[in-house]
Amino acid sequence: MLILRLAIDDGRSVELEVASAAEAADIALAVALSRGRDHPAMRLLARTSEAGSQQALLALCGGLLAYGLLAGNRPALRAGGRALAAHLAASAVKTTLKRLLVRTRPNEMMETGRYAFRRGRPDRGPLQSFPSGHAAVSVAVARSLARSCPELRGPALAAAAAVTLIQVPRGAHYPADAAAGAAIGVAAEWLAARVADRLPGPTPPPSAAHEPEADAREADAREARPPPR
DSSP, X not given: OEEEEEEOGGGOEEEEEESOHHHHHHHHHHHHHTTTTTSHHHHHHXXXXXXXXXXXXXXXXXXXXXXXXXXXXXXXXXXXXXXXXXXXXXXXXXXXXXXXXXXXXXXXXXXXXXXXXXXXXXXXXXXXXXXXXXXXXXXXXHHHHHHHOGGGHHHHHHHHHHHHHHTTTTTSOOHHHHHHHHHHHHHHHHHHHHHHHTSOOOOOOGGGOOOHHHHHHHHHHHHHSOOOO
């Protein structure tokens, strides 16, 4: 074990036990980057980043899926279904890890002077820093949308990167948490896409829209009928 001495808010200092030099560097970088976490501009950015929360992105995927079903829009239906699958896969992985690992969030550590990173079953959100759920689901959904709708690739990936990066200066996560969350998002989306490629595509309700091919066949059939005598 190593002893990490850090100067934090209000001139206070803390001594933390860490397992490695890499962990010490991770903590020190988080503290340095989050000193302005209480600034009004940072608070605004933190609230804005909630657009990348698990609940917000679940609503986005569900809305896209519902629109595709109701409007008979096959591209929207496909994009919504794939994004939802990527979201659920990323959520399952990050939730499992959060339930198995205790890691004190940076803002909690700086308030209390206590820190832990170990196996366990954390019972409070302030002890569930690893990995970043915002990073995991936002990256998974963004990559899925980019795959289904190439024209959205730039904005989707930029939004996911912004959500991921803001987690450190807002004091919610360490850099390693955000990086691990992003990696989970990449892997979850890749897996969901591979599974989706092996499944038949979803079919919208017959009443939702007219099929151009069916209309053309009906018109051809009418033209081929002999005139009444």
